[in-house]
Amino acid sequence: MAKGVWIVTEQRYGTFRKISFELASTARKLADQLGEEVVAILLGSGIEGIAGELGKYGVDKVYVADNAVYEPYTTDAHATTVASLVKEHDPSILLLGASAQGKDLSARLVGKLATGMATDCVDLKIVEGKLLASRPMYAGKCFGEVMVSSYPQMASLRPNVFPVVENAKNASITKVDTPIDPGQLKTKVLDVQKDTSGKVDLTEANIIVSGGRGMKGPENYVILEELADILGATVGASRAAVDAGWRPQKDQVGQTGKVVSPNLYVACGISGAIQHLAGMGSSKYIVAINKDPDAPIFARADYGIVDDLFKVVPELTKEVKKLLE
Amino acid sequence: MNIVACVKQVPDTETLIKVKPDRSGIDETGIKWVMNPYDEFGVEEALRLKEKLSGEVIIVSVGPARALETIRTALAMGAERGIHIVDPALDSADPFTIASALAAAIKNIPYDIIFCGQRAIDDDCGQVGAILAELLGIPQVTVITKVDVDGNTIKVTRPIEGAQLIIESSLPCVVTAQKGLNEPRYASLPGIMKAKKKPVDVKDAASLGVSIDVKAKITKTLPPPARPPGKIICGEDPAEKARELARLLREEAKVI
Numbered sequence: 001m002a003k004g005v006w007i008v009t010e011q012r013y014g015t016f017r018k019i020s021f022e023l024a025s026t027a028r029k030l031a032d033q034l035g036e037e038v039v040a041i042l043l044g045s046g047i048e049g050i051a052g053e054l055g056k057y058g059v060d061k062v063y064v065a066d067n068a069v070y071e072p073y074t075t076d077a078h079a080t081t082v083a084s085l086v087k088e089h090d091p092s093i094l095l096l097g098a099s100a101q102g103k104d105l106s107a108r109l110v111g112k113l114a115t116g117m118a119t120d121c122v123d124l125k126i127v128e129g130k131l132l133a134s135r136p137m138y139a140g141k142c143f144g145e146v147m148v149s150s151y152p153q154m155a156s157l158r159p160n161v162f163p164v165v166e167n168a169k170n171a172s173i174t175k176v177d178t179p180i181d182p183g184q185l186k187t188k189v190l191d192v193q194k195d196t197s198g199k200v201d202l203t204e205a206n207i208i209v210s211g212g213r214g215m216k217g218p219e220n221y222v223i224l225e226e227l228a229d230i231l232g233a234t235v236g237a238s239r240a241a242v243d244a245g246w247r248p249q250k251d252q253v254g255q256t257g258k259v260v261s262p263n264l265y266v267a268c269g270i271s272g273a274i275q276h277l278a279g280m281g282s283s284k285y286i287v288a289i290n291k292d293p294d295a296p297i298f299a300r301a302d303y304g305i306v307d308d309l310f311k312v313v314p315e316l317t318k319e320v321k322k323l324l325e
Numbered sequence: 326m327n328i329v330a331c332v333k334q335v336p337d338t339e340t341l342i343k344v345k346p347d348r349s350g351i352d353e354t355g356i357k358w359v360m361n362p363y364d365e366f367g368v369e370e371a372l373r374l375k376e377k378l379s380g381e382v383i384i385v386s387v388g389p390a391r392a393l394e395t396i397r398t399a400l401a402m403g404a405e406r407g408i409h410i411v412d413p414a415l416d417s418a419d420p421f422t423i424a425s426a427l428a429a430a431i432k433n434i435p436y437d438i439i440f441c442g443q444r445a446i447d448d449d450c451g452q453v454g455a456i457l458a459e460l461l462g463i464p465q466v467t468v469i470t471k472v473d474v475d476g477n478t479i480k481v482t483r484p485i486e487g488a489q490l491i492i493e494s495s496l497p498c499v500v501t502a503q504k505g506l507n508e509p510r511y512a513s514l515p516g517i518m519k520a521k522k523k524p525v526d527v528k529d530a531a532s533l534g535v536s537i538d539v540k541a542k543i544t545k546t547l548p549p550p551a552r553p554p555g556k557i558i559c560g561e562d563p564a565e566k567a568r569e570l571a572r573l574l575r576e577e578a579k580v581i
């Protein structure tokens with residue numbers, strides 16, 4: 001019988017990404033309800049030393065495959081190894097992050113394992129011994145409850161939603177051999193072009209300061225950058241701003257952009273079109289700064305200021321600076 | 326170059342989604358149906374590659390009778406022919422089942438590249454392209470913003486958190502399209518006229534030998550949790566409003 005709550009962790013350059021601890025903590029909670037073990041898979045090159053860190057978040061056992069073939073990530077190498085471990089051990093639940101890498105890998109695993117998966121979940125629980133997932137659909141215009149009837153029951157977790165909980169275990173570490181011939185891989189990463197901004201990605205940000213057409217031009221985003229710097233926030237944009245060429249595509253929030261769930265979303269000069277609301281509507285707190293009192297964004301905002309953003313935002317930056325000093 | 330583009334028909338992004346009172350799904354009355362926006366990028370890229378390298382673009386869609394309109398839209402943009410997989414049993418299928426149906430239809434036709442959208446904006450699963458690649462035994466490159474074909478290989482750009490990857494893959498492969506890949510064309514009037522005469526093969530699950538076994542089932546559809554009404558912050562001037570907002574964020578919401 002399928003047994004064990006498994007997670008596929010994610011690391012870059014030998015450092016775990018936060019989603020790995022979110023996965024471990026969530027798996028621990030589910031495993032306690034089922035009376036099962038939490039098992040983590042860690043793939044990479046020169047990463048054996050970090051495996052023990054997972055014990056801090058409730059992992060009982062780690063399978064580590066340390067080999068140059070896993071770095072940088074390719075679907076082929078990672079999916080082959082994860083699938084073979086899963087087939088050998090038959091876990092009941094398999095969780096991954098709904099991060100860029102996790103989305104790519106988890107979907108391939110659904111194919112390899114011929115199972116079902118709930119993508120980008122915001123809540124997971126055990127009901128009658130089975131995993132019940134809750135996930136936004138239509139970019140958050142509604143929510144679906146998903147039951148997976150095949151094993152492993154797969155789910156990917158939206159980053160930044162599930163809490164990280166410390167729960168120290170003495171994780172046992174098992175090295176696994178990698179039967180992968182690099183020459184057989186059909187894809188190859190030729191180059192990694194890092195962003196120089198040093199900002200966390202919108203999907204992982206705790207605070208987002210976003211600007212729309214009301215910003216009037218690309219040069220004015222500097223006032224949002226200043227506020228964002230003080231808040232430790234990432235700057236986002238509406239599609240109008242992206243399509244105008246003011247901001248890069250990766251900054252777009254909405255139904256055809258990124259779906260985000262920060263603690264605080266500050267919308268400046270954004271009207272609140274349904275496609276934009278779909279992407280940020282599940283933010284914990286929403287602030288709208290707009291000169292039009294009838295802008296639909298106010299219907300979704302927790303706090304609204306009806307005024308000229310060019311006057312409000314610099315003042316807000318000043319006030320926040322005072323408070324945080 | 327033989328190119329396949331998978332297209333799904335979805336509610337227009339303007340649609341206000343209403344959940345049925347019995348929570349069994351969404352109320353489809355009055356919905357305007359369109360091609361999934363990410364699939365439009367896939368179709369457009371397929372057409373551009375065909376125009377450059379010659380060959381054929383084949384559109385494949387799984388969906389009810391109305392999905393034929395979406396296939397016709399892609400044909401009007403310039404694709405040569407379509408395959409429409411219609412089967413009521415597939416209407417509430419999961420990504421694995423949909424990908425199985427697509428794979429069954431595609432494995433019998435020649436292909437060098439298969440385009441999908443990075444996700445369908447209705448179910449937001451983002452799974453079908455990768456499952457399809459696995460079922461056909463070919464590589465995948467997902468969420469792609471740039472494509473260059475060079476002989477038997479393809480070079481693509483894939484944005485991830487904090488970086489962009491340049492990836493090379495052998496062909497054939499599945500590419501899932503992300504916004505930024507291109508600017509999709511509109512169908513021209515002559516294109517629309519021509520599309521009416523282009524061939525569309527209709528298949529069902531049985532004729533493709535696909536068994537339907539839904540493994541991920543949506544048991545309930547719910548409206549989003551209600552938000553408490555917000556507060557409009559009053560004040561003499563922008564500075565006073567800003568001060569009050571900062572205070573509320575710090576003391577009431579405790580988010581800064």
Ligand SMILES: Cc1cc2nc3c(=O)[nH]c(=O)nc-3n(C[C@H](O)[C@H](O)[C@H](O)COP(=O)(O)OP(=O)(O)OC[C@H]3O[C@@H](n4cnc5c(N)ncnc54)[C@H](O)[C@@H]3O)c2cc1C
Pocket residue numbers: 211212213214215237238239240241252253254255256257258268269270271272273274275276279289290291292295307308309310338362
């Ligand atoms: C298929 C499709 C997909 C889409 N996907 C997305 C998506 O993913 N994300 C997205 O954002 N949009 C999306 N859209 C576009 C969406 O419909 C809107 O057009 C867009 O969100 C509008 O952007 P905006 O709010 O910045 O601009 P506008 O609607 O023009 O609003 C600008 C706002 O700025 C305010 N303003 C102007 N000057 C000032 C000032 N000095 N001070 C304060 N306020 C000021 C105005 O009152 C106005 O409310 C999509 C559309 C389609 C058709």
Ligand SMILES: Nc1ncnc2c1ncn2[C@@H]1O[C@H](COP(=O)(O)O)[C@@H](O)[C@H]1O
Pocket residue numbers: 331332333334361363364385386387388420423427440441442443444445446448449450451452453454
């Ligand atoms: N019913 C379908 N018919 C054709 N293609 C589909 C269908 N469902 C999904 N796809 C393709 O797979 C992509 C991802 O879909 P999904 O995994 O459902 O988010 C879509 O953008 C389409 O290209």
